[in-house]
């Protein structure tokens with residue numbers, strides 16, 4: 001486990017590095033943009049996370065005749081998978097961060113700007129600068145928007161005190177890390193967990209596990225409570241088995257059937273109120289409910305649920321022609337909101353776009369998702385699914401998939417932990433280069 | 434980067450129907466992590482045999498048993514042929 005001083009020094013170096021990187025990006029001569037041939041079909045992708053970056057790469061690979069522009073508002077992407085490991089001291093921010101040099105080197109035009117509007121009729125995307133990009137096909141891979149207004153007393157401003165740490169912005173997870181590092185021993189850490197559908201359903205419980213790993217070693221009199229909007233959660237028996245073995249008595253899980261729903265948060269008084277209970281916390285991570293990123297609603301591809309219904313074969317929106325939605329923003333039947341699924345959807349969508357541009361009929365595919373959760377240093381569990389499109393929806397292939405076994409031997413848990421880190425290194429290299 | 438694994442139809446001109454995407458999330462063709470087995474360039478028959486062993490449980494595994502059960506013998510043959518052709 002790293003010492004406090006080391007972590008702080010690294011964080012400082014990292015911040016300096018990022019400042020330099022951002023300054024360099026702002027002042028350097030514009031990166032030589034790959035030329036997009038006149039008249040060649042042009043695909044614009046909004047969002048350079050797992051979904052968008054993998055789609056961009058696959059489009060370049062499948063067919064060099066298609067021009068690809070990736071619009072991403074951040075210079076540095078902080079990958080959320082396994083970022084909870086930072087809280088346990090098992091991973092660093094640097095492990096999670098990726099720039100876009102590898103994507104550019106693959107011949108993709110990357111525009112570091114926010115997309116602020118989409119005009120589906122004119123087939124154009126407006127950027128923060130006011131510039132417009134026109135497209136033949138648009139891919140929205142912009143991830144999620146947090147519904148800050150869903151919990152009384154929570155807001156984007158309050159999140160600067162009570163971090164959600166749920167997006168690809170690395171400052172939030174580091175804020176949470178500093179808070180648990182600085183809290184006094186004996187305090188209570190509270191995590192609120194949202195209802196589904198949401199990004200990565202096991203991740204709130206992975207977060208609880210990683211904070212418990214830290215507390216047990218560094219602040220052993222402290223406790224953690226998960227105030228849940230659900231009466232059951234994914235891999236519940238596996239998580240609870242692990243908590244009993246690794247952190248006995250440390251983690252309390254409070255579902256609505258016990259304490260009622262979350263009623264309000266008071267950031268000044270440091271309390272979370274449910275219908276029946278009040279929790280006085282030292283540190284709180286509030287993970288609000290979610291919907292598709294704001295640009296999806298502006299493009300008219302989000303429905304009343306806030307998510308984006310799509311055709312499972314092409315990932316084209318059911319609400320707007322020539323706009324595809326992939327990754328966490330999409331509502332694709334049983335497909336989970338995982339980085340693994342997002343990357344796979346990016347590839348499938350790219351192959352469908354190439355077929356559509358060529359006037360051919362895209363074929364359906366079986367898709368795979370596998371998601372690891374870190375529970376201890378040498379202890380991880382996983383959830384796997386194989387999915388196929390049936391009558392316009394992804395359904396799980398019966399008899400396949402599932403979760404790690406209960407009562408598994410320590411060697412199995414340790415192997416899954418090794419595979420979790422190895423998967424991350426492989427998947428991020430495949431996506432970001 | 435993984436392209437979609439396709440069922441070979443021998444047709445050539447028409448786009449081939451993809452059967453699966455996702456294997457390369459862990460088994461990258463180039464530069465994957467050493468902790469995860471490299472499949473590219475292995476013989477198709479070896480990959481098919483291992484998938485069969487995962488399917489039946491003859492070969493113990495973390496996630497591969499759960500994954501192998503999701504694919505038909507034809508699909509497994511197509512995946513194996515695709516990896517065998519990558520170098």
Ligand SMILES: Cc1cc2nc3c(=O)[nH]c(=O)nc-3n(C[C@H](O)[C@H](O)[C@H](O)COP(=O)(O)OP(=O)(O)OC[C@H]3O[C@@H](n4cnc5c(N)ncnc54)[C@H](O)[C@@H]3O)c2cc1C
Nearest residue numbers: 047049050051073080081115143200327328337338339340
């Ligand atoms: C704590 C945590 C743990 C997780 N663990 C795992 C795991 O172990 N395994 C796993 O598979 N998944 C995991 N996930 C889920 C995974 O992070 C998401 O499913 C994945 O990031 C979704 O990818 P995406 O490309 O759809 O969205 P994102 O990764 O959010 O990328 C969207 C991108 O779009 C950009 N963007 C948004 N709007 C605009 C705009 N208007 N203009 C320009 N750019 C824009 C954003 O800056 C962002 O870079 C975890 C998530 C969390 C929070």
